[in-house]
Amino acid sequence: MTTIFTAWQGVQRRIASAATTSGRTANEITLLAVSKTFPAEAVRELYLCGQREFGENYVSELQAKAHALQDCPDLVWHFIGPLQSNKTRIVAATAAWVHSIDRLKIAERLSEQRPAHLPPLQACIQVNVSGESSKSGVEPGATIELAKAICHLPNLALRGMMCIPDPAANTQQLAAQFRMLRNLQQQLRAEGLPLDTLSMGMSSDLELAIAEGSTLVRVGTAIFGARNTKGQEQ
Numbered sequence: 001m002t003t004i005f006t007a008w009q010g011v012q013r014r015i016a017s018a019a020t021t022s023g024r025t026a027n028e029i030t031l032l033a034v035s036k037t038f039p040a041e042a043v044r045e046l047y048l049c050g051q052r053e054f055g056e057n058y059v060s061e062l063q064a065k066a067h068a069l070q071d072c073p074d075l076v077w078h079f080i081g082p083l084q085s086n087k088t089r090i091v092a093a094t095a096a097w098v099h100s101i102d103r104l105k106i107a108e109r110l111s112e113q114r115p116a117h118l119p120p121l122q123a124c125i126q127v128n129v130s131g132e133s134s135k136s137g138v139e140p141g142a143t144i145e146l147a148k149a150i151c152h153l154p155n156l157a158l159r160g161m162m163c164i165p166d167p168a169a170n171t172q173q174l175a176a177q178f179r180m181l182r183n184l185q186q187q188l189r190a191e192g193l194p195l196d197t198l199s200m201g202m203s204s205d206l207e208l209a210i211a212e213g214s215t216l217v218r219v220g221t222a223i224f225g226a227r228n229t230k231g232q233e234q
């Protein structure tokens with residue numbers, strides 16, 4: 001039987017081997033365990049194995065699990081899902097990271113609502129690298145302007161960029177979409193923004209993302225198993 005522990009070790013081996021193949025080291029790449037739809041007990045089980053960074057897509061789930069796991073003080077919550085303005089307050093109070101900022105209004109609210117006793121909210125801009133009109137994420141051409149505006153917000157620390165490529169893309173197209181995010185990041189760094197995070201790669205494509213420079217992979221299925229989506233997944 002595959003336990004969460006053995007699946008997690010398998011993912012760590014995949015990361016290490018992909019890093020070696022690309023001439024990188026595994027400690028350059030953070031594993032974010034995406035626990036959406038799984039209960040707080042599954043998060044606790046993986047936490048007890050040593051995993052610390054967890055990702056959630058839905059504000060209500062983030063809130064409920066953060067509450068259930070209050071006794072794990074060094075557990076780090078990342079919010080990676082679509083964010084509406086009426087939900088920013090909960091995320092600002094609960095998460096250490098937000099990966100899905102795609103407009104200034106959301107960033108401004110998160111900064112305003114970040115509780116004073118917490119460090120700045122670590123932020124990534126979600127970029128629409130696939131060109132699909134249905135996808136969330138800022139257009140690549142508008143990223144620089146948004147990034148510069150976010151840098152002026154006192155309670156946000158801009159760390160980098162996130163993308164969700166087109167799920168129908170072939171390997172070559174996927175690589176091109178990951179490369180687009182990396183190139184954008186390099187452009188922003190050339191403009192003086194101190195960005196160190198490329199949030200890209202999931203269960204099915206983490207090797208390719210690591211080859212293209214990912215510093216953080218977001219992995220759900222390969223750790224926790226298939227999700228029972230109950231119609232809430234997009």
Ligand SMILES: *Cc1c(COP(=O)(O)O)cnc(C)c1O
Nearest residue numbers: 034057080202203218219220221
């Ligand atoms: C669900 C999700 C993941 C994890 O996807 P898997 O294919 O299960 O690894 C990563 N990133 C985002 C934004 C997600 O919504």
